[in-house]
Amino acid sequence: MTDTWLTSLITANPQEGFELAITLSRRGVKYTQPDPEMLHKLRPDYAESADSLTAASQVIAINFQTVAAANNYWRN
Amino acid sequence: MTDTWLTSLITANPQEGFELAITLSRRGVKYTQPDPEMLHKLRPDYAESADSLTAASQVIAINFQTVAAANNYWRN
Amino acid sequence: MTDTWLTSLITANPQEGFELAITLSRRGVKYTQPDPEMLHKLRPDYAESADSLTAASQVIAINFQTVAAANNYWRN
Amino acid sequence: MTDTWLTSLITANPQEGFELAITLSRRGVKYTQPDPEMLHKLRPDYAESADSLTAASQVIAINFQTVAAANNYWRN
Amino acid sequence: MTDTWLTSLITANPQEGFELAITLSRRGVKYTQPDPEMLHKLRPDYAESADSLTAASQVIAINFQTVAAANNYWRN
Amino acid sequence: MTDTWLTSLITANPQEGFELAITLSRRGVKYTQPDPEMLHKLRPDYAESADSLTAASQVIAINFQTVAAANNYWRN
Numbered sequence: 001m002t003d004t005w006l007t008s009l010i011t012a013n014p015q016e017g018f019e020l021a022i023t024l025s026r027r028g029v030k031y032t033q034p035d036p037e038m039l040h041k042l043r044p045d046y047a048e049s050a051d052s053l054t055a056a057s058q059v060i061a062i063n064f065q066t067v068a069a070a071n072n073y074w075r076n
Numbered sequence: 077m078t079d080t081w082l083t084s085l086i087t088a089n090p091q092e093g094f095e096l097a098i099t100l101s102r103r104g105v106k107y108t109q110p111d112p113e114m115l116h117k118l119r120p121d122y123a124e125s126a127d128s129l130t131a132a133s134q135v136i137a138i139n140f141q142t143v144a145a146a147n148n149y150w151r152n
Numbered sequence: 153m154t155d156t157w158l159t160s161l162i163t164a165n166p167q168e169g170f171e172l173a174i175t176l177s178r179r180g181v182k183y184t185q186p187d188p189e190m191l192h193k194l195r196p197d198y199a200e201s202a203d204s205l206t207a208a209s210q211v212i213a214i215n216f217q218t219v220a221a222a223n224n225y226w227r228n
Numbered sequence: 229m230t231d232t233w234l235t236s237l238i239t240a241n242p243q244e245g246f247e248l249a250i251t252l253s254r255r256g257v258k259y260t261q262p263d264p265e266m267l268h269k270l271r272p273d274y275a276e277s278a279d280s281l282t283a284a285s286q287v288i289a290i291n292f293q294t295v296a297a298a299n300n301y302w303r304n
Numbered sequence: 305m306t307d308t309w310l311t312s313l314i315t316a317n318p319q320e321g322f323e324l325a326i327t328l329s330r331r332g333v334k335y336t337q338p339d340p341e342m343l344h345k346l347r348p349d350y351a352e353s354a355d356s357l358t359a360a361s362q363v364i365a366i367n368f369q370t371v372a373a374a375n376n377y378w379r380n
Numbered sequence: 381m382t383d384t385w386l387t388s389l390i391t392a393n394p395q396e397g398f399e400l401a402i403t404l405s406r407r408g409v410k411y412t413q414p415d416p417e418m419l420h421k422l423r424p425d426y427a428e429s430a431d432s433l434t435a436a437s438q439v440i441a442i443n444f445q446t447v448a449a450a451n452n453y454w455r456n
Contacts (some may be wrong), residue, residue, distance in 0.1 A: 015082040018100070021105050024322070024380035028361030031368045047109045050121035053321050054131045054305050055358045057104030061138040061366070062365040064100070068352035073085050073146035075365040090167035091158040094176070098183050111170070125183045128196035130207045133180030137214040149161050167234040170252070174259050184271045202273035206283045209256030214289040216252070225237050225298035246404070268454050275413045278425035278449040282435045285408030289442040292404070301389050301450035310395040313453050320447070328444070332437030334403050337427045359434045367443040371453035374453035 006028055009070035021063035028059065085146035091137055097139035104135065161222035169223055173215035180211065237298035245299055249291035257288065307339035313374035321375055332363065389450035397451055401443035408439065 011017040033039060046052035048071065068074075081103065093095040109115060122128035144150075157179065163169040171206035185191060219228075239245040260298065261267060274280035296302075309331065315321040330348060350356035372378075385407065391397040414424060426432035448454075 004319060006322060007317060009318055009372065012380070013083060014085055015080060018082060018103065019107075020148055022104075023362055024362070027322065028364040029357045031323075031364070032360045033338065033357055038352060042354040042357070045356065047095050048114060048118070049354075050118040050125075050345075051131065052355055053109055053118070053357065054104045054122065054128065054135060055362075056108045056357065057101055058077075058135045058136040058138060058360060059362045059365050060107070061101065061142070062362065062369065065138065065328075066365070066372050067371050068085065068142050068146065069147050070372065070379065073142075073147065075086070090161055090212065091156065094158060094179065095183075103177075119221060123188065124190060124194070126194040126201075127204055129181045129185055129194070130204065132184045132212060134179055134207075134211045134214060136180040136183070137177065137211050137218070141218050143213065144161065144218050144222065149218075151162070151222065165235060165238055167232060170234060170255065171259075174256075186257070199264060202277075203280055203283065204269040205257045205261055205270070205285060206274065206280065207261045209253055210287045211289060212256040212259070212282075213287050213294070215252065217294050219291065220237065220294050220298065225294075227238070227298065232382060242389055243384060246386060246407065247411075250408075276384065276422070278417060278422040278429075278431055279415055279435065280440060281409045282426065282432065283421070284412045285405055286439045286442065287406065287436075288408040288411070289439050289446070293442065293446050296389065296450065298444050301446075303390070308397060310397060311393060313394055314455070322440060324424065329441065331398065332402075332440040333433045335399075335440070336436045337433055346428070346430040346433070350434060353430075354410055355433065356431055359431065360439075363434060363438045363441050366438065366445065370441070370445050370448050370453075375453065376449065 005016055011067065011071060014068070014071075014074050017067040017074070018060070021060050021067050024067075025059040027058065035055040047051055085143055087108075087143065087147060090144070090150050093143040093150070094140055097136050097143050100128040100139040100143075101132065116125070163218055163219065163223060166223075166226050169219040169226070170212070170216055173212050173219050175209065176215040176219075177211040188195070229280075231252055237301060239295065242291040242296070242302050243300075245295040245302070246288070246292055247287050249295050253284065253287040313371055314373065315375060318372070318375075318378050321371040321378070322364070322368055325364050326370050328367040328371070329363040368369065389447055391447065391451060393450070394451075394454050397447040397454070398440070398444055401440050401447050404443040404447075405436065405439040 008018070011020055046056060085096070087096055122132060161172070163172055200210060238250070239248055273282060313324070315324055350360060389400070391400055426436060
């Protein structure tokens with residue numbers, strides 16, 4: 001991928017940080033499988049499976065740890 | 077999602093922090109599958125499976141790490 | 153849940169900290185499936201499966217990281 | 229469990245720390261399934277499965293993070 | 305492997321850090337299975353499976369935690 | 381195991397640190413299943429499975445977090 005999609009981990013508030021964590025999680029998938037058609041085809045496999053949704057939420061949680069630390073947990 | 081649901085990671089005590097970790101875990105699912113009917117339909121798949129419940133508890137544990145660090149572990 | 157079950161992450165020693173990590177892990181399950189009968193029914197599914205026990209031990213390990221950090225690893 | 233098995237996370241060197249991480253991982257299993265006969269019966273299920281051994285190694289890795297941090301990574 | 309492929313964890317920006325996390329994740333696979341033909345053969349198994357892609361994204365997330373910490377989260 | 385295999389987490393550079401993380405991951409397996417013949421027999425089960433290789437890479441990533449922190453991320 002040659003586009004620029006991540007220039008900073010700093011966000012204005014925790015919710016934007018959580019949404020950045022989602023972006024990071026999706027990018028991790030996209031780098032591994034760049035074909036948008038295949039990704040579209042696979043969507044029901046995880047969006048309609050309880051265990052897959054839990055797994056997706058876990059990747060977001062891990063990335064949110066990184067983003068939250070980068071922002072000093074938006075303490076101030 | 078356009079609603080505001082996360083304005084701070086700071087909580088009054090560890091139990092509220094744990095409950096925020098649960099909220100974060102559920103939001104991770106909801107961002108991936110926003111359809112409330114589908115989520116309702118999937119509920120028995122994880123709420124009645126031992127392994128799925130362990131997996132859900134793990135996501136909560138990861139998010140609780142973040143919330144606990146944000147609150148300096150409620151040490152004072 | 154309206155009962156108070158977590159007022160502090162500080163424990164007297166590492167073993168009590170490990171046991172608090174177990175409590176946190178079980179609470180993560182209970183918040184997701186509050187029905188005690190269902191939890192009782194599911195018990196053999198994980199207590200008699202090697203992989204489920206490893207998964208349970210992993211959630212405890214993650215929560216123990218949090219508790220140990222909160223207690224500065226009981227260094228003094 | 230009423231026996232005392234964990235009084236400190238400090239070890240003399242990294243290898244002892246790694247072995248403590250193994251102890252923590254096994255205790256996580258034992259607290260969940262205290263019956264030694266059942267644990268003995270389940271042993272082949274994980275000791276003869278590649279994926280189960282990888283999962284066991286992962287729990288050890290997580291606990292080793294905790295022990296290593298407690299010991300300031302045995303830097304001196 | 306005798307080639308030099310990792311001389312520093314420092315990158316110019318978060319996106320390069322994310323890409324380094326992908327390299328680390330792939331290297332973890334390659335050290336375990338160095339045969340390029342086998343890796344090629346296995347590609348459809350994970351690139352066309354939703355759960356495998358989530359798992360791949362999770363490994364990237366874990367490695368990104370390391371790279372981001374090394375770079376002080378590119379705060380300045 | 382009575383042999384000495386881990387005397388320090390400090391390495392000369394990140395690549396050696398990554399290789400130490402691989403050693404830690406393998407030792408976690410070996411402590412659980414010390415029989416070299418069984419380990420040899422199980423090798424195809426994970427070295428020829430995409431998901432098992434991803435899982436192996438994940439354990440390495442977790443151990444690399446520890447080694448990288450021990451070395452202050454080889455920043456200087």
